[in-house]
Amino acid sequence: xxxxxxxxxxxxxxxxxxxxxxxxxxxxxxxxxxxxxxxxxxxxxxxxxxxxxxxxxxxxxxxxxxxxxxxxxxxxxxxxxxxxxxxxxxxxxxxxxxxxxxxxxxxxxxxxxxxxxxxxxxxxxxxxxxxxxxxxxxxxxxxxxxxxxxxxxxxxxxxxxxxxxxxxxxxxxxxxxxxxxxxxxxxxxxxxxx
Amino acid sequence: xxxxxxxxxxxxxxxxxxxxxxxxxxxxxxxxxxxxxxxxxxxxxxxxxxxxxxxxxxxxxxxxxxxxxxxxxxxxxxxxxxxxxxxxxxxxxxxxxxxxxxxxxxxxxxxxxxxxxxxxxxxxxxxxxxxxxxxxxxxxxxxxxxxxxxxxxxxxxxxxxxxxxxxxxxxxxxxxxxxxxxxxxxxxxxxxxx
Numbered sequence: 552x553x554x555x556x557x558x559x560x561x562x563x564x565x566x567x568x569x570x571x572x573x574x575x576x577x578x579x580x581x582x583x584x585x586x587x588x589x590x591x592x593x594x595x596x597x598x599x600x601x602x603x604x605x606x607x608x609x610x611x612x613x614x615x616x617x618x619x620x621x622x623x624x625x626x627x628x629x630x631x632x633x634x635x636x637x638x639x640x641x642x643x644x645x646x647x648x649x650x651x652x653x654x655x656x657x658x659x660x661x662x663x664x665x666x667x668x669x670x671x672x673x674x675x676x677x678x679x680x681x682x683x684x685x686x687x688x689x690x691x692x693x694x695x696x697x698x699x700x701x702x703x704x705x706x707x708x709x710x711x712x713x714x715x716x717x718x719x720x721x722x723x724x725x726x727x728x729x730x731x732x733x734x735x736x737x738x739x740x741x742x743x744x745x
Numbered sequence: 746x747x748x749x750x751x752x753x754x755x756x757x758x759x760x761x762x763x764x765x766x767x768x769x770x771x772x773x774x775x776x777x778x779x780x781x782x783x784x785x786x787x788x789x790x791x792x793x794x795x796x797x798x799x800x801x802x803x804x805x806x807x808x809x810x811x812x813x814x815x816x817x818x819x820x821x822x823x824x825x826x827x828x829x830x831x832x833x834x835x836x837x838x839x840x841x842x843x844x845x846x847x848x849x850x851x852x853x854x855x856x857x858x859x860x861x862x863x864x865x866x867x868x869x870x871x872x873x874x875x876x877x878x879x880x881x882x883x884x885x886x887x888x889x890x891x892x893x894x895x896x897x898x899x900x901x902x903x904x905x906x907x908x909x910x911x912x913x914x915x916x917x918x919x920x921x922x923x924x925x926x927x928x929x930x931x932x933x934x935x936x937x938x939x
Contacts, residue, residue, distance in 0.1 A: 552924065556798075560924070563791050564887055567773040570783045579761040589764045592786035596813050597757050600855065604750075612806035615813075619790050661794065693758050730746065730754070 555658050562656040568626045575632045575706070576691040581698050585691075587622040587630065594618040594686040601686075604726040607678035617672045617683045620665055624649035634712050675722065685723030688716060689731065696734050700743030709745040710735060749852045756850040762820045769826045769900070770885040775892055779885075781816040781824065788812040788880040795880075798920040801872035811866045811877045814859055818843035828906050869916065879917030882910060883925065890928050894937030903939045904929060 552560075572587040595618040602611055622630075627649035631642045650669060654662045672680050695702045703713065713735055721728040738744045746754075766781040789812040796805055816824075821843035825836045844863060848856045866874050889896045897907070907929055915922040932938045 552927075556920070556924070559794050560887065563787075563794060563884075564773060564891055566790060567787065567888060567891075570772055570779070570787075571776070578764055579758060582765070585764070586783070588786045589780070589782045592782045592789075592813060593757075593761065593764075595786075595789065595809070596760060599810050599813070600753050600757060600851070612809065615789070615806065615809050616793050619786060619793070619809075657794070690757075693754065694761060697758055697761075726750070730750070733746075 558656060558658050559661070562653075562661075565653060565656055566623055566626070569623055572622070572625045572630055574630050574691075576694050576702055577698055579694055579697040581701065585694070587625050590690060591619050591622055594621075594683070594690045597690055598683065598686045601689075601724075601727065602682075604724045605678065605682040605685075606722070606724055607682075609679050609682050613668070613679045614683050614686075617668050617679060618686055620668060621672045621683070621687065623653055624669070626653060632706070633716050634706060634708050675719065681719075681723035683723070685720040685727055688720045689727055692717065692731060692734060696738070700738045700741070703738065703744055707745065710739050713744060752850060752852050753855070756847075756855075759847060759850055760817055760820070763817055766816070766819045766824055768824050768885075770888050770896055771892055773888055773891040775895065779888070781819050784884060785813050785816055788815075788877070788884045791884055792877065792880045795883075795918075795921065796876075798918045799872065799876040799879075800916070800918055801876075803873050803876050807862070807873045808877050808880075811862050811873060812880055814862060815866045815877070815881065817847055817859075818863070820847060826900070827910050828900060828902050869913065875913075875917035877917070879914040879921055882914045883921055886911065886925060886928060890932070894932045894935070897932065897938055901939065904933050907938060 570586050570588040573584040574587065574590060576585045576590070577583065578585055595615045598614045598618055599611060602609065624646040628642070628645035631638045650666060654665050657665065671677055672683055675681050675684050717731050717735065720731050735744065764780050764782040767778040768781065768784060770779045770784070771777065772779055789809045792808045792812055793805060796803065818840040822836070822839035825832045844860060848859050851859065865871055866877055869875055869878050911925050911929065914925050929938065
């Protein structure tokens, strides 16, 4: 087999490990914890279905692949809970090392391509990255809302913390931020958020 | 909230259930059974990484969304194992009913759009559908290969059965079919396939 294809298939097998990285979010119906691969799948489908609400015109293929790969680094770096300030401090360092190792399995041109997509998502400076980030926020919000805010209650999360994260949805989609805001307000009222 | 957006969010929550539909394929490292959402995620990433091997030029956004949604019907219809001839007989009927119910949660235009994408994938008559089908075959093959053919051994699958399914990969990618063929031949030689 050609070296190029061998590398691409090695990468394809390596990323299977993302299915073993579990998040703090629980599936709807008070289900088990969600894993990164499922989360990425859900974000990508939602990005497609909700694309009319992106603030700016987006290249939907780019948004989808960004959603699909944005957590691959967690194979090595582990999931960092959005509201865990201690782990947040070392997150960049852990994810940089993971990014180098995992994307280096690919041929050089694809290593560069996926690294660039990952960095673009992370920087939130393009229309696609801002909209993809909105999905990264809205997807777990929908699940947590369906579970009566259970993930927040379990960790004693405050409204301020949730607004700190979910506020960035506005940069990708004003419309979806309206919904986000109404969901957060509902949970404050219900006492699910401190 | 507008009726249109409400429907889109209801659909977004409904498809969460796909994460509870488990397949016969096992994760690499002799892991647990894989679920449909993870499988769809894996297929879509592979479709992107391996797109240079598609026999024909493909619209990669269309391929990815096709991969991502192709198993949503299994929320109602359940997973039908590729080599289960009895379940295969009722598969179309079960999946048609599921398709109607689940895609009808969406606004009419998107119901039509996703139904058309699902049907296109199923019919394998376009470049995108043929290439997406190649991913539907190659993704579990890679996992099963990494597990020394364990999924085949467990069910006593024959080489003829595997060629019957995997042969269609050729229509989407001659190159990836070469790899498929060499993997199958290796497992025949090792006695993992009857």
